[in-house]
Amino acid sequence: METDDGEWLAMAAAGDEASFGSIVRAHQERLLGYAERMLGSRDSALDAVQETFLRLWGARHRYSAEGGLDRLLLCILRNICLDELRKAPLRGHELTEGVFDRSPGPDAEASGRALRQAVRCAVLALPPEQREVFVLTQYLGLTYPETADTLGCPVNTVASRRHAAVMTLRRRLRSWTGEEE
């Protein structure tokens, strides 16, 4: 991937739009996963990721894939998301108690959808600094050191935020995990 990124970026810098398209297609899913879980909205996530790629395109001559293009794109997107959250912090987000309650669904698919929704609400309700660590480690698969590097904080901070996030989710998802109150 990194080799491809380097070649694609070099070709994009020379004006090759198709190579830039390869970069977009290789990274979009991961970036959308981060943005949607940070911003809580698919539309906002699509806007943020599009803006990320446009910023990269606009400054493609200045960037290299040496430090990892995935890391660079994540840093650009993170700044965009943080700006967005500063302007419009997540509020409410359908965080009704009922959402967390396990209601017997007619089938496994409905039950899966309900669990998905419960997890979504529980994760979005996490304090932003815990949510970010949880999203990076849980959904993007970053290690603690990689997460610390991305956030510019000590590894111990990542560990304690991740621990706190899991504990909060445990409390909120009690009815789903079969844990007694």
Place this chain on the structure above:
Amino acid sequence: MTCESTMARLVADLDGELTPEESAVVRDHLATCESCRAERLQLETVVRAAAAWDTDASDIWPTVHGAMQSVGPDPVLQELRAMRAEIATLREEIAALRRDARPGPPALVAGRLLLAFAPADEPALTIM
């Protein structure tokens, strides 16, 4: 190791983030402590349940490609180019100033030389 310190490390242990030595200490404690084992199982269930929030895939390349056409030149590059042009102009100005300041054969000396060879009946030249 106490239950308290074990529980504080359970999430990192589940994530595979402990060193082999730390992990072994946690494992040793779990082997003898039923409540910590139950706690670990519970946290594992939570982490597994969290995977239920998947996100849909989308191809945003057509949208990005369309928007790229309206992206202007990189503003930093533009500024760099302007700075280069400014530096080139400054270099020319400095070179011109150096040329002017360089001591050359003064006109006065040349004038006096001319006077020295001028015929005596010609009117005297005033050199400024």
